[in-house]
Amino acid sequence: MNELKQICKEALTEKKARFIIAYREDKNKKTKPFIARTPEDAEQIIFNHQAVNNLAVYFPRFKNSGEGKIGIVVKSCDLKAVTALIQENQIKRDDLFIIGVNCSGVVRDTTMEFSNDNTQIKCKYCQAKTPPYYDELAEESKEFEMPDDDQAELMARIEKMSSDERLEFWSAEFEKCIKCYACRQVCPMCYCEKCIVEKSEPQWIDTSSTARGNFSWNIIRAFHMAGRCIGCHECERACPMDIPLTLLTRKMGMVASSEFGYRHGMSLTEPALIGTYSTSDKEDFIK
Amino acid sequence: MEEKFEPKIVAFVCNWCTYTGADLAGTSRLKQEANARLIRVPCTGRIDPVFIIKAFENGADGVLISGCHPGDCHYNAGNFHARRRWILFKNLLDFIGIDSSRLHFSWVSASEGKKWVDIVDDVIDTVRAKGPFKQYKKMNKEIEIPVDVEEGVSAK
Ligand code: SF4
Numbered sequence: 001m002n003e004l005k006q007i008c009k010e011a012l013t014e015k016k017a018r019f020i021i022a023y024r025e026d027k028n029k030k031t032k033p034f035i036a037r038t039p040e041d042a043e044q045i046i047f048n049h050q051a052v053n054n055l056a057v058y059f060p061r062f063k064n065s066g067e068g069k070i071g072i073v074v075k076s077c078d079l080k081a082v083t084a085l086i087q088e089n090q091i092k093r094d095d096l097f098i099i100g101v102n103c104s105g106v107v108r109d110t111t112m113e114f115s116n117d118n119t120q121i122k123c124k125y126c127q128a129k130t131p132p133y134y135d136e137l138a139e140e141s142k143e144f145e146m147p148d149d150d151q152a153e154l155m156a157r158i159e160k161m162s163s164d165e166r167l168e169f170w171s172a173e174f175e176k177c178i179k180c181y182a183c184r185q186v187c188p189m190c191y192c193e194k195c196i197v198e199k200s201e202p203q204w205i206d207t208s209s210t211a212r213g214n215f216s217w218n219i220i221r222a223f224h225m226a227g228r229c230i231g232c233h234e235c236e237r238a239c240p241m242d243i244p245l246t247l248l249t250r251k252m253g254m255v256a257s258s259e260f261g262y263r264h265g266m267s268l269t270e271p272a273l274i275g276t277y278s279t280s281d282k283e284d285f286i287k
Numbered sequence: 288m289e290e291k292f293e294p295k296i297v298a299f300v301c302n303w304c305t306y307t308g309a310d311l312a313g314t315s316r317l318k319q320e321a322n323a324r325l326i327r328v329p330c331t332g333r334i335d336p337v338f339i340i341k342a343f344e345n346g347a348d349g350v351l352i353s354g355c356h357p358g359d360c361h362y363n364a365g366n367f368h369a370r371r372r373w374i375l376f377k378n379l380l381d382f383i384g385i386d387s388s389r390l391h392f393s394w395v396s397a398s399e400g401k402k403w404v405d406i407v408d409d410v411i412d413t414v415r416a417k418g419p420f421k422q423y424k425k426m427n428k429e430i431e432i433p434v435d436v437e438e439g440v441s442a443k
């Protein structure tokens with residue numbers, strides 16, 4: 001389908017956007033992020049089941065980078081990251097030209113074809129295949145079979161464990177971490193110019209990948225995502241050690257929703273959960 | 288005879304209420320167990336959860352956080368911001384396996400010396416019953432650098 005290409009080409013020709021963050025096929029026939037700057041570049045733009053990356057992660061590097069709008073191709077799940085960044089005052093809606101795509105699911109494993117067994121879990125609980133808002137909309141949405149939510153089963157299993165068993169489970173998982181920080185780099189919500197692990201006076205988190213340093217890093221990262229994670233599952237996809245990172249962030253999302261009735265990235269006007277408070281927040285745990 | 292386990296408790300307290308309350312407990316000569324080490328911060332809003340992690344890394348068996356009652360914050364809203372953060376952090380630690388027997392919260396005002404003593408004693412008892420934080424101590428051990436006083440830092 002050429003519609004997406006057409007929209008992007010027009011946007012660049014008519015200068016509705018000064019460039020467009022999109023996907024193209026690289027020379028190894030892999031779908032990869034790509035920045036189209038000219039109408040000719042737009043010829044290469046594609047969208048398919050392999051378009052896994054959340055392109056909102058590229059915004060911070062274009063902060064104050066010039067006049068004109070930034071174009072971006074977004075799936076419905078990625079749009080939540082855009083919304084969340086607007087809520088957190090990282091970017092303005094008016095500075096964006098949003099090209100929404102109707103999504104029909106993306107793969108879990110990019111080395112394999114899209115199939116029922118190879119669909120990301122996030123697609124299971126995706127609320128809208130069509131992005132809730134956009135400047136242009138492309139692609140047709142196709143029905144696809146929902147994958148099993150095997151993460152929910154694991155979550156329920158962990159919740160049933162005793163706290164010592166849970167600690168054992170997570171220690172074993174975190175021990176695998178090699179401190180590559182891929183989870184942070186790929187996350188659209190991890191935009192700090194200086195991450196806490198890079199702060200050395202004082203050194204809050206051990207930089208070496210020892211059990212203790214890994215433990216602290218993973219807890220703190222998960223906490224920084226609490227009520228902020230929009231569930232794109234990019235961290236877990238990027239983690240070379242297959243640590244179930246989204247289990248933590250999803251759990252924190254569930255807490256944000258049960259304790260505060262809040263879901264991040266769902267409203268352009270609602271203030272972010274962290275940074276605000278209510279005098280009626282629960283305090284039954286405070287003596 | 289088996290030795291009684293004496294837990295190490297790190298208490299982060301705000302300058303304006305709880306620290307003053309603890310001071311009052313002292314000047315009133317109230318008796319209190321000696322396991323808690325107080326760290327005074329300007330406001331509970333200043334307590335980044337990474338402090339709590341740091342306390343565990345440095346050998347704490349339990350952590351207590353205490354500040355002004357809601358509405359009494361010296362900076363008006365520091366404790367409200369803190370409370371929201373605690374709800375999230377407490378749930379996270381619980382999911383990871385550090386339950387509420389190791390992490391305690393309280394509001395203690397400058398006049399509540401007695402309440403402070405009761406809370407500290409209660410926290411110490413709870414942590415003592417739970418036992419030493421073995422899992423963290425194991426992680427700490429792994430990265431200990433053997434130090435020879437004469438030779439300086441030596442490789443194992
Ligand atoms: S924490 Fe993971 S799932 Fe959440 S926004 Fe970041 S990359 Fe996406």
Ligand code: SF4
Nearest residue numbers: 190192195196221224
């Ligand atoms: S882990 Fe925390 S400090 Fe580091 S970039 Fe992410 S949000 Fe910022």
Ligand code: SF4
Nearest residue numbers: 177178180181183239
């Ligand atoms: S991506 Fe995985 S291995 Fe790398 S730092 Fe994050 S949790 Fe650790």
